[in-house]
Amino acid sequence: MQLANYGNFPQTIPLIIEDEVFLYPFMITPLFLNKEENIKAVENAIEFNRLVMVTVSKPSKEGKREKDSFYDVGVVGNVMRKISLPDGKVKVLFQGVAKAKIIDFVPTQNIFATVDIIADEISNEESIKSLIAILLDNIKKLSKLNNKFPVDLIKAIEENEDAIRVADLISSVLKLKKDEAYRIFANTNLEQRILDIIEVVKKEIESYKIQKEITQKVNSKIEKTHKDYFLKEQIKAIQKELGADNQKDEEIKSYKKRLKTKKCFMGKEAYKETKKQIDKLSRMNPDSPDASLLQTYVEQVLDIPFGDYADDKISVSSVEKQLNKDHYSLEKAKERIAEYFAVKQLLEQRKIEDLKSKGTVLCFVGPPGVGKTSLANSISQALKRPLVRVALGGMEDVNELRGHRRTYVGAMPGRLIKGLIDAKKMNPVIVLDEIDKLGSNHRGDPASVMLEILDPEQNHEFRDLYLNFPVDLSQVIFVSTANDIRRIPAPLRDRMEFIELNSYTPNEKYHIAKDYLIPQELQKHGLDKNEISLSKATIELIISKYTREAGVRNLRRVFSKLFRKVVKMILQNPELTKVTIGTKDLKEYLDNPIFEIEPADKIDVVGVSNGLAWTSVGGDILKIEAIKLKGKGSLNVTGNLGDVMKESSRISYSVVKHLIDKNILKIDENLIPKSVKEEEEKTKIDSSEVYKRYDIHLHIPEGATPKDGPSAGITMALTLASVLSDRKIKSDVAMTGELTLLGKVLPIGGLKEKLIAAYKAKIKKALVPRKNFERDLEEIPDEVKSAMEIKAVDTIEDVLKEALI
Known part of the structure; x- marks a missing residue:
């Protein structure tokens, strides 16, 4: 085929951009085309009897048809045959004619390109002949190592006198990478082009030699290893020799x-x-x-972030600011936290190294939902240190804290080391949550490991079993939380500084709801503050009748439930712009009230007294009832009581009988049953007959609720004294205190929660032990102290004097 039959060059002809095959002149090659532009180019060439230019896309630009997406040198040829395939592709038989270069390409007419024919330059024919001889010699060597060049192909190369044709033929067999094939093919200096091909052939020869040697080495292992393993070793050895896999x-x-x-x-x-x-x-x-x-x-x-510390200096003012921003009330707790960090700041400023101050552990103690964990969050934010939370509830395996030895399957570091890794700092704030709920079994006692973690004398060299070397934990700020101090082992308590968080008063809960909970829940539910109206009376009713807790966790849930219903209403009624919820509407949104502390009875009765109790959800009024029945002086106690409370009832009964015997508690003689004989003899009647001739049944409702503790001692004694003396008890008086056998009143715990419960029940007078009165009264909210008279008692006689009519 003659180029002259197709006109002079340069000329604009159709362009095919192939992704895979790099073509050479005088090759007859089938092409499978699926791109629309390539198919149009073929159709145009056939229709107008034109030549077509075939080039190759660059490796990173496959599939694109832009100016720089393909190589500018390719092959000009004609389309010998075109066949349409069932899958939409087109098969074309292409015959190459000459090497050409693209000199212009217009993206708007991307099926055409302006090309010109280029020819290789032959400067020295003798040099070319020598190079061809060297090339053929290397090709023969390569054919012995690889069947890529069969004998008949070598013979055809030897018989061909056209050096350009030989170079193209060998390049096509070598299957070079796109970039390398283009670099060699685009070079118009034939001498340099042949030299480049010789270099490529020599590299292949060396590669095949190494491969053969490696294969021989690996073959020696076939008898000892499985075939699959042999193949892996062979690949590995090849990669190692070639340096391809490092x-x-x-x-x-x-x-x-x-x-x-x-x-x-x-x-x-x-x-x-x-x-x-x-x-x-x-x-x-x-x-x-x-x-x-x-x-x-x-x-x-x-x-592990060795040497990586949070750089921000400790600032008491930032701690106080963050605590006041995140928490309402809790003044005493916030003050103690500020004092704790004030010491740290001063030591830091004066560059005093105090190992003990570093290891001091704050422990927030209180019922659920009062803000223990959120205080730790605030400390973390104020100090700009990451927060790590380690949940200790129910943990029984010491390896959870100390790490597993690496000899065990599935070994891993302890939670503290994992916490440092997650925090990416060596001085984070680590919250040891629910430290009072640590368990122990045959796998060890985690509480004992906590001694090492929290002891400043030891934690600067805490040894994790997985790591097998010491790690310094002295820069970590440990904060723990607990519900009950009594469940923490004494040695562990000795290493902590306790900050008690007690119940919130209704007024505190109102402000927390108004300033924190409601805005947060409105945002979570996608509501605007102008779309809902809650009056103060409504919020207070929700607090008093729909929640019963020391903290505000359930209160948040109630608001969440309320706002979900509001969201549904707004979606179902698009015309609604504002929803107003009053006290009368709460039944519609939240059903009937769930919790309610009954107000004190207005009628004074015999044998019914008001005790004050502490529960995990705050204080409560504990009604204690008693009746006397004809019998022989036995005491029957009911109400699901624990052992301590049963003992308190027996102590109370003995104290009351002692008061009767001493004539301190006066008994009306009309209450004493007289036998006929006593009537006749007119003998003096003993007051002790009243408890000898009657059985007492003491009951503490609710019967299904477990109750225990000594603080109901004076309340039970008052109830027994009332029923035996037939004297009424003031209905607006409540009390708490442990009673000794000699009638002394001992101090109790949870006074704040108990007095808050009395305040809610509209009690007018509360009787508390003298030591509690002197020690704990400053913790009682002012609204509680102003609403009732709080009186200190020392003995049971003081209680009887204040409560009996």
Whole structure:
């Protein structure tokens, strides 16, 4: 085929951009086309009997048809045949004619390009002949190592006298990468082009020689190993020889580099252990099961943020500001937290190293929902340190804290080390949540491990079993939370500074709801504050009748439930712009009231008294009832009582009988049953007959609720004294206090919650032990103290004097 038959060049002809095959002149090649532009180019060439230009897309630009997306040198030829395939593709038989270069390409007419023919330059024919001879010699060597050049192909190359044709033919057989094939083909200096081809052939010869040697080495292992393993070893050996796979070496190099940067921060023992394990890993087979475990260990150690500390200085003012922003009330707790950090700030300013001050642990104690964990969150935000929460509730395995030894399957670091890794700082705020609920079993006692963690004399060298070297925890600020101090072991209590968080008063709950809970819940539910109206009376009714708790967690849930219903109403009634919820509307949204502290009875009765009790959800009024029945002086106690409370009832009965015997508690003689004989003899009647001739039944409702503790001692004694003396008890008086056998009133706990409950029940007078009166009265909210008379009592006689009519 003659180019002259198609006109002079340069000329504009259709352009085919192929993604895979790099073509050479004088090749007859089938092309499978599926791109619309390529198919249009073929159709145009056939229709107008034109030549067509075929070039190849660049590796990173496959599928694109832009000016820089393909190589500018390709092959000009004609389309010999076109066949449409069922899958939409077109098969074309293309015959190459000459090497050409694209000199202009218009993206708007992207099926055409302006091309010109280029020819190779032959400067020295003798030199070309010598180079062809060398090339043929190397091709023969390569054919002995690889069947890529069969004998008949070599013979055809030898018989061909056209050096350009030989170069094209050999290049097409070598299957070069796109970039390399373009670089060689686009070179118009034939001498240099042949030299480049010789270099490529020599590289292949060396590659096949190495491959053959490796194959021989690996073959010696076939008898000992499985075929699959042999193939893996062969690939691995090939990659090692060629330097293509250096992933493991790179990883080991990376580990050593990271270790070097941490060396001055991690201590000699830690550095020595980590370096030892990295060296051991570098000698291990990557497919070994131990290699994976060892690599995990090295990565865990290097993830520990040695030397990385939060740089912000401790500021008492920022702590106080954050606490006041996030929490209403809790004045005493916030003050003690501020004092704690004031000491730390002063030591920091004066650069005084005090190991004990670093290890001091704050422990927030109180019922659920009063803000223990959220105080820790506020501390973390104020100090600008990450917060790590470690939930200790129900933990029984010491390895959860200390880590597992690496000899065990599934070994991992303890939660504290994991916390440091997650925080990415060595001085985070770690919250040890529910420290009073730590368990123990055959796997150890986690509370004992906590001694090491929290003791400032030990935690600067805390040894995690998984790491097998000490880690400094002295810079960590530990904050713990608990519901009941009594459940914390004494040695552990000795290492903590307790901050008690008691119940909120109704007034405090109102302000928390108004300023914190309602705005937060409105935002969560996508509501605007102008879309809903809640009066003060409505909020107070929700607090008093729909929640019963020391904190505000359930109160938040009630508002969430209320706002969900409001959201539904707004969606169903688009014309609604504002929803107003009054006290009368609450039944519609929240059904009937769930909780209610009954107000004090207005009628004074015999044998019914008001006790004050502490529960996990705050204080409560404890009604104690008693009746006397004809009998022989026995005491029957009911109401699901614990052992301590049963003992208190027996002590109270003995104290009351002692008061009767001493004639301190006066008994009306009309209450004493007289036998006929006593009537006749007119003998003096003993007051003790009243408890000898009657059985007493003492009951504490509600019968299904477990009750225990000594603080109802004076209340039970008052009830027994009332029923035996037939004297009424003032209905507006409530009391709490432990009673001794000699009639002394001992102090109790939870006074704030108990007096808040009395305030809610509209009690007018509360009787409390003298020590509680002197010690705890300042903690009682002013609204409670102003609404009732709080009186101190020392003995049971004081109680009887104040409460009996």
